[in-house]
Amino acid sequence: MSSRFALARAAAPLRNGLRSSQFGRLGQRSFHVSSSQNALSKFLMPAMSPTMTEGGIATWKKQPGDTFSAGDVLLEIETDKATMDVEAQDDGIMAKIVVDAGAKNVPVNSLIAVLGEEGDDISGADALAKEAESEPAPAKEEAPEKKESEQPSEPKEASSSSSAPQTSAPEPSTSSSSSSSDRIFASPLARRLAQDKGIPLAQIKGSGPNGRIVKADIDNYKPSQQPAAEAQSAPAPSAGGAKQELATSAPKAVESSASYTDTPVSNxxxxxxxxxxxxxxxxxxxxxxxxxxxxxxxxxxxxxxxxxxxxxxxxxxxxxxxxxxxxxxxxxxxxxxxxxxxxxxxxxxxxxxxxxxxxxxxxxxxxxxxxxxxxxxxxxxxxxxxxxxxxxxxxxxxxxxxxxxxxxxxxxxxxxxxxxxxxxxxxxxxxxxxxxxxxxxxxxxxxxxxxxxxxxxxxxxxxxxxxxxxxxxxxxxxxxxxxxxxxxxxxxxxxxxx
CATH class of the missing domain: 3.30.559.10 (Chloramphenicol acetyltransferase-like domain)
Incomplete structure (x- = not known):
């Protein structure tokens, strides 16, 4: 009975000039007899340099269900300076991609894929990915408060919860009526999805452990209908008030057709x-x-x-x-x-x-x-x-x-x-x-x-x-x-x- 395959260790610093396949091992999978969820491996975001804390995923070279051999390029990682290949050290199969290509600011050591061996039952990949979402986010080398203070453009709910993984006894996430000083606890994937969709985390009730917000909470989120209800209950404007209504709605029109483009800042x-x-x-x-x-x-x-x-x-x-x-x-x-x-x-x-x-x-x-x-x-x-x-x-x-x-x-x-x-x-x-x-x-x-x-x-x-x-x-x-x-x-x- 042989050991399971291993990929480049995600948390190990990369020595200058080394390929990603020379990082070391991400971890040995346990010996197993039957195909099960436990036979699958979590593939974490690798650190491509000693100072890297987050990066982007440029492209996935292998898709779910694809097999690969030792030395095959699995994906390309975007660092702050270059795009680098991540290679497999042994044969295997791509069971599930958790973080899609094009994703930015993916934390090092966060789950990005689930891997298996040819012949494994990969149906347990979804369950393994969901289980990983409920786990505490990996701690970063730098103090979260310091890192967030250097990025004032980040949403408040994102920066206020960056230290959640270091809290020994996290409080359940609060509703939208909670004070702004309360911390909001969410998985990295849920936080990223909320930011992409423009969903305020403070309005979501987490269903994970200790009230932690997970991906399912983001998927099931429905925006409040209060603004629409208020709009329906408002009295119809008179002819004399038409100009005032037009002036009030003008900023929204300008905002939707503004002559500028916001480009996300790259690493x-x-x-x-x-x-x-x-x-x-x-x-x-x-x-x-x-x-x-x-x-x-x-x-x-x-x-x-x-x-x-x-x-x-x-x-x-x-x-x-x-x-x-x-x-x-x-x-x-x-x-x-x-x-x-x-x-x-x-x-x-x-x-x-x-x-x-x-x-x-x-x-x-x-x-x-x-x-x-x-x-x-x-x-x-x-x-x-x-x-x-x-x-x-x-x-x-x-x-x-x-x-x-x-x-x-x-x-x-x-x-x-x-x-x-x-x-x-x-x-x-x-x-x-x-x-x-x-x-x-x-x-x-x-x-x-x-x-x-x-x-x-x-x-x-x-x-x-x-x-x-x-x-x-x-x-x-x-x-x-x-x-x-x-x-x-x-x-x-x-x-x-x-």
Whole structure:
């Protein structure tokens, strides 16, 4: 008699770079002889990173009744930064999907599916799912009160009950006449369904243990008919009061046909908002700008790209892949400057400052769901061709949401380039705990003074760069020294070849 199959352990933190199938085991199913409800397994929402407390379900790759083998992808999980596959470690069958695709803010360790083995009686899946709804919700690592205070847009009944799983003796849920300070206890699934349907939990009498609101209570909820009754009992308006009635009902009409769209905030956008707000409020930013002549970089880039086209032998795709961008030169120049002024290649950790020995440069990439900063590692030890190929690969997978955590977590310095959008100057917000971020504008022609020219001036291609530095780590003179080293590297790009 063999042990039952197991999937990735939902609560175990994911080490950077590991696939979801390497989490560990969710738990062994008990040995059984006959097919029964006890033979089925609960599949819980997995934690795809050490800090993940909730996530979304992008798609289910297996549907109820489908069989799967070890290594098959069961579903795709949306984290705050990427979409990741969850694989099976053994053979089995999808008995029931509890949380449908497209669901957001699904708590880690909450039930999302019921699994079995081929030949099991999966008719008990519904009962197992219903049993799970009545169980206390899994406790989160962070204090619920703190988490809810960071999200003031959540409905009051949802935030007031977030600490229910930690209460040893929960009170039965109250009716709509109860005071606003009373807690409302509901299963995570019931709470999500109520939020989706716009049902106030305070008006529902829970039928679960200790008055806990479960899915059946949401399904059976019928809105009060009081407003309709009041509308019927109200006297018919006279002709003279028609204008007043129209004015009273106008806001409702405007609300139903408003010229705006409310888009739910994604997990990625929440993290971006939280981190950048924290950075701007707590880090003492200051800014240093400098103009860089880019004529030599542009000429050298043209020579490299012409050589790439010739070596491609007419293959346009191959030639495009081999071409260097201005951003590749900027990344390399930043690494040269970090080597010359290592105090900028550092991070703030409260009790100590960490100085990095390699230039692992984060490159800001815009994606459909928000900004992400994949890391080009050891830039100083690589040539322009390697930097270019790595940057292209990371950017492509970032836009597809396929980056692994180790590819965007960390880094020692960040570059944000908006020159391709025609922006000539901007300042960027530091990505903590890093000490600085470099904002790159577009290159434009300018007239500069040149006494060696018979006209006394010449035309040059000028790019403006601005560093945002954390004054706790980088003093003003240090930032100025770094910017001078960065400018010298770009204005003399042949040093890249040495």
């Amino acid at each position: 990625m956008r929440k993290v971006i908002a939280s981190r950048l707000t924290e950075s701007k409020q707590q880090l003492p930013h200051y800014y240093v700008s400098i103009d860089v002549e880019m004529d030599k970089v542009l000429r050298l880039r043209q020579l490299f790209n012409e050589a790439a086209e010739r070596s491609a032998g007419g293959d346009a795709a191959k030639a495009k892949e081999a071409k260097l961008s201005v951003g590749d030169f900027i990344t390399k120049a930043a690494a040269v400057a970090l080597q010359q002024v290592p105090d900028v290649n550092a991070a703030w950790y409260g009790d100590f400052i960490r100085q990095y020995h390699t230039a692992d440069i984060s490159i800001a990439v815009a994606t459909p769901t928000g900004l992400i900063t994949p890391i080009v590692k050891n830039v100083g030890g690589n040539g322009l061709a390697t930097i270019s190929a790595t940057t292209k690969s990371l950017a492509a997978r970032a836009r597809q949401g396929k980056l692994q955590p180790n590819e965007y977590q960390g880094g020692s310095f960040t570059i944000s380039n908006m020159g391709m959008f025609g922006i000539t100057h901007f300042t960027a917000i530091i990505n903590p705990p890093q000490s600085a971020i470099l904002a790159i504008g577009g290159t434009e022609p300018r007239l500069v003074i040149d006494e060696s020219d018979e006209r006394g001036f010449r035309k040059a291609m000028i790019m403006q760069a601005t560093i945002s530095a954390d004054h706790r780590i980088v003093d003003g003179a240090t930032a100025a020294k770094w910017m001078k080293a960065f400018k010298d590297a770009l204005e003399n790009p042949m040093i890249f070849m040495l």
